[in-house]
Amino acid sequence: MLTNTHRFIVVDRTSRDKVEEELELQKSEAFLDSKNLARQDASLGASMLVTGHIVKIPVYRIFNGDGSIRGYKASVAFQLKVVDVSTGISNEAQGFQGKASKEMLSPESAVTAAMQSIKDDIYEYFRINFPLTAKIVKVLDKKTLVINAGKETGVKVGDKFMVQIIELLDGKPNPSDIGTITVKKQSGASFSANKGVNQQVT
Incomplete structure (x- = not known):
């Protein structure tokens, strides 16, 4: 969602361990003749840290007349905060409340659909609070x-x-x-x- 705003270069820290494992592997003899080695110590530093806190994700079961489960619906609510890494100053937490999803076949797909319902709200939040600057x-x-x-x-x-x-x-x-x-x-x-x-x- 953040990349779609075209305001940021997103640095994924959740995959850092796997990236470091790959860099260490490329130091081995098996890669000595490779022309595609990744450059070491070339990590991009983050200037802002985005944190999120899920408030609730209720999932509802939809039943048939005979009592069997027909499908699932879900909604989601979470808070988002942006921290300036250089100063440690954070903005006020912004809350987002998704709409109830349409009926889906699994709980997971219902949650995914509920998350999609707040995509436009998140885009608008970053567009307004982090306006594009140009020269x-x-x-x-x-x-x-x-x-x-x-x-x-x-x-x-x-x-x-x-x-x-x-x-x-x-x-x-x-x-x-x-x-x-x-x-x-x-x-x-x-x-x-x-x-x-x-x-x-x-």
């Missing part, structure tokens, strides 16, 4: 700008960006809004051409 890399004319964000970061035609000028005051950044731009055309995977919709944007 203006080229000015084509008075009201047309190119930014370094495109398809690969989830930018679509019609998306709007707030343009800010940032000045340092007492060594700290002080952003000021100067206008908005709207994405009119995507230029490859990494860039977008934008039109200013506010006369202050130049």
